[in-house]
Amino acid sequence: MADTRYIRAINKALADAMDADASVVLMGEDIADAGGSFKATRGLLDRFGPARVRDTPISEGAIVGAAVGAALGGLKPVVEIMFMDFVTLAMDALVNQAAKSRFMFGGQASVPMVVRLPHGGGLNAGPQHSQCLEAWFAHIPGLKVLCPATVEDAYSLLRAAIDDPDPVVFVENKALYAMAGDLPEEPARASIGKARIARQGSDVTLVTYGATLFNCLKAADALASDGISAEVVDLRSLQPWDKETVLGSVARTHRAVVAHEAVRSFGVGAEIAAVIGEEGFDDLDAPVGRVGAPFMPVPFARSLESRFIPDAAAIQAAVVASLA
Amino acid sequence: MNSRTAKKAIGGNSRLLDLHRTMLLIRATETALSKLFADGEIPGFIHLSLGQEAVAAGVCSALGPADTLATTHRGHGHVIARGIDLGGFFKELMGREGGQCKGRSGSMHVADMGLGILGANGIVGASVPLALGSALAHQTRATGGIAVAFFGDGAMAEGALHEALNMAALWSLPMIFVCENNGWSEFSPTARQFRGKLANIAGAFGIRHIHVDGNDAEATADAAREAADHARATGPVVLECMTTRFHGHFEGDPQKYRDSEEMAAMAAGDPVARSRARLIELGMAAADLDAIVSETEARVAAAVEASRADALPDFDATLADVYTPMGAH
Ligand SMILES: Cc1ncc(C[n+]2csc(CCOP(=O)(O)OP(=O)(O)O)c2C)c(N)n1
Ligand SMILES: [Mg+2]
Numbered sequence: 001m002a003d004t005r006y007i008r009a010i011n012k013a014l015a016d017a018m019d020a021d022a023s024v025v026l027m028g029e030d031i032a033d034a035g036g037s038f039k040a041t042r043g044l045l046d047r048f049g050p051a052r053v054r055d056t057p058i059s060e061g062a063i064v065g066a067a068v069g070a071a072l073g074g075l076k077p078v079v080e081i082m083f084m085d086f087v088t089l090a091m092d093a094l095v096n097q098a099a100k101s102r103f104m105f106g107g108q109a110s111v112p113m114v115v116r117l118p119h120g121g122g123l124n125a126g127p128q129h130s131q132c133l134e135a136w137f138a139h140i141p142g143l144k145v146l147c148p149a150t151v152e153d154a155y156s157l158l159r160a161a162i163d164d165p166d167p168v169v170f171v172e173n174k175a176l177y178a179m180a181g182d183l184p185e186e187p188a189r190a191s192i193g194k195a196r197i198a199r200q201g202s203d204v205t206l207v208t209y210g211a212t213l214f215n216c217l218k219a220a221d222a223l224a225s226d227g228i229s230a231e232v233v234d235l236r237s238l239q240p241w242d243k244e245t246v247l248g249s250v251a252r253t254h255r256a257v258v259a260h261e262a263v264r265s266f267g268v269g270a271e272i273a274a275v276i277g278e279e280g281f282d283d284l285d286a287p288v289g290r291v292g293a294p295f296m297p298v299p300f301a302r303s304l305e306s307r308f309i310p311d312a313a314a315i316q317a318a319v320v321a322s323l324a
Numbered sequence: 325m326n327s328r329t330a331k332k333a334i335g336g337n338s339r340l341l342d343l344h345r346t347m348l349l350i351r352a353t354e355t356a357l358s359k360l361f362a363d364g365e366i367p368g369f370i371h372l373s374l375g376q377e378a379v380a381a382g383v384c385s386a387l388g389p390a391d392t393l394a395t396t397h398r399g400h401g402h403v404i405a406r407g408i409d410l411g412g413f414f415k416e417l418m419g420r421e422g423g424q425c426k427g428r429s430g431s432m433h434v435a436d437m438g439l440g441i442l443g444a445n446g447i448v449g450a451s452v453p454l455a456l457g458s459a460l461a462h463q464t465r466a467t468g469g470i471a472v473a474f475f476g477d478g479a480m481a482e483g484a485l486h487e488a489l490n491m492a493a494l495w496s497l498p499m500i501f502v503c504e505n506n507g508w509s510e511f512s513p514t515a516r517q518f519r520g521k522l523a524n525i526a527g528a529f530g531i532r533h534i535h536v537d538g539n540d541a542e543a544t545a546d547a548a549r550e551a552a553d554h555a556r557a558t559g560p561v562v563l564e565c566m567t568t569r570f571h572g573h574f575e576g577d578p579q580k581y582r583d584s585e586e587m588a589a590m591a592a593g594d595p596v597a598r599s600r601a602r603l604i605e606l607g608m609a610a611a612d613l614d615a616i617v618s619e620t621e622a623r624v625a626a627a628v629e630a631s632r633a634d635a636l637p638d639f640d641a642t643l644a645d646v647y648t649p650m651g652a653h
């Protein structure tokens with residue numbers, strides 16, 4: 001096991017994918033010479049050359065649109081959008097073009113592309129550089145949506161995303177980039193759509209993804225000292241998501257709370273809570289709880305943002321409420 | 325010598341002194357911000373316009389009270405030149421209750437609707453269609469005002485600029501497209517970002533293009549006056565100001581991608597040093613100019629102190645303020 005950082009795992013996954021497959025190309029703003037705003041692509045220009053690691057102008061719509069065309073043309077583009085917030089300028093390319101091409105052309109061609117989107121707050125970057133917009137993409141038939149929380153998953157899921165024949169929205173939480181963790185020499189291949197039980201428990205199931213995993217684990221520790229045993233399920237993949245693992249866990253614990261950093265209303269948690277309610281109703285001893293950011297844009301000031309992002313205490317409180 | 329006697333001493337050139345004062349205020353503000361940021365007193369990230377003060381001072385000197393502007397992530401100079409309250413500005417950047425935007429915006433979105441400032445912007449290129457719409461409102465409501473879109477050279481690659489040029493030309497909107505061309509977008513030189521020429525692009529839409537040395541405050545003010553007259557009388561115009569970004573893309577950027585020659589050449593083009601030298605040439609005493617610097621720095625220091633003392637914004641009040649309260653208008 002090698003100790004590395006989340007951002008290094010992303011970097012290694014890109015490099016290994018490029019080594020393994022000559023059709024993998026990278027595009028994005030300041031990703032080549034500068035190695036990316038968060039250094040995800042550091043060193044890759046030197047290793048793979050400018051034809052495969054391409055700096056683009058500030059033209060998100062054309063970058064992602066070009067990725068769709070390049071994917072249809074035999075390449076496997078991996079695009080970096082510097083902050084997830086800027087994907088708004090590329091929504092046509094993703095939603096109307098990438099997601100639908102295979103389907104509407106009668107299955108004639110697939111669109112093997114990945115768009116990497118750093119999301120999340122905690123940097124006091126304000127309303128236009130901090131959002132978690134993944135639920136939008138999970139709502140679009142034709143797109144897959146991944147959000148790895150651990151260093152190993154960052155690597156394995158990015159490899160899986162690049163290998164996947166369909167367009168994948170790959171969401172990375174900026175606050176995790178510096179996080180250290182283990183990356184095995186030969187990381188296991190991940191399959192898209194499989195959740196992981198990050199902690200076993202018997203009284204309540206916490207369903208989560210991305211950076212909120214760590215607040216759930218913290219909450220589970222705190223609950224344990226009060227004699228409450230929480231199971232934590234890390235979804236890893238939001239579209240498709242692992243219904244079997246979640247429902248299986250709820251069948252054992254009889255209670256569930258879904259937690260994420262994104263705004264609670266109309267979020268990923270709403271879908272999961274609804275499916276637990278529909279298909280796991282007989283197993284439930286309490287309504288499914290949801291924890292997410294309050295319904296407002298991400299505020300700038302430290303004092304505001306720190307209360308905006310759901311913390312372990314909020315998750316704990318939701319569990320206590322479901323046990324009441 | 326107070327400022328009135330200082331103006332008398334330089335005769336007809338009080339305009340240059342006004343421009344110089346504005347530039348000094350921007351310089352002092354951003355120099356203070358650089359330090360505050362390094363000391364951890366400014367959260368998030370900030371993009372300073374040190375070296376670009378003449379563009380802000382020159383362009384805003386041509387605007388009247390009805391005029392509006394929309395700016396970029398590098399917008400401190402523009403809002404200061406437009407006259408934003410210094411206290412409200414610092415409180416905003418320091419995340420305080422009394423901030424111009426109640427601590428919700430920080431550096432990247434600072435706005436003052438009362439002064440016609442439609443905000444700095446975190447989205448490259450977004451200022452342009454906002455100003456376009458503001459110009460449409462001026463035209464439709466016959467306010468007599470014009471709208472200014474500040475944007476960087478990097479924004480030339482965004483489709484929004486090209487779409488807005490077309491619409492401004494189609495509808496003869498009273499608008500100035502002000503490109504602050506500092507030769508860099510983030511860590512990449514313009515030459516590797518953009519193959520077009522703004523003059524040609526404007527020309528393709530039949531829009532007049534004015535090119536100016538944006539480190540020369542008087543020349544920029546003259547060009548801006550000409551552009552504003554054109555916008556009021558005729559329609560859209562592009563004003564391209566060549567300028568220099570002294571600091572990194574954001575504070576803390578070590579700028580390893582810039583060569584030492586470029587860094588060394590900066591001082592020679594410093595717009596503040598240039599206007600100071602010109603004022604001295606016109607007969608102003610260096611000591612009087614120094615006194616203005618000290619006054620300005622004292623004003624900035626007082627604003628910083630007031631910000632430190634200000635309360636933090638209230639979370640619940642912020643949460644309750646996402647939509648317009650019923651009956652508020
Ligand atoms: C839509 C969008 N894409 C990318 C970014 C990231 N970004 C912020 S500033 C910048 C460079 C802008 O360069 P320029 O327009 O020349 O302005 P300057 O920073 O030189 O003032 C980039 C790429 C952004 N904020 N918004
Ligand atoms: Mg620039």
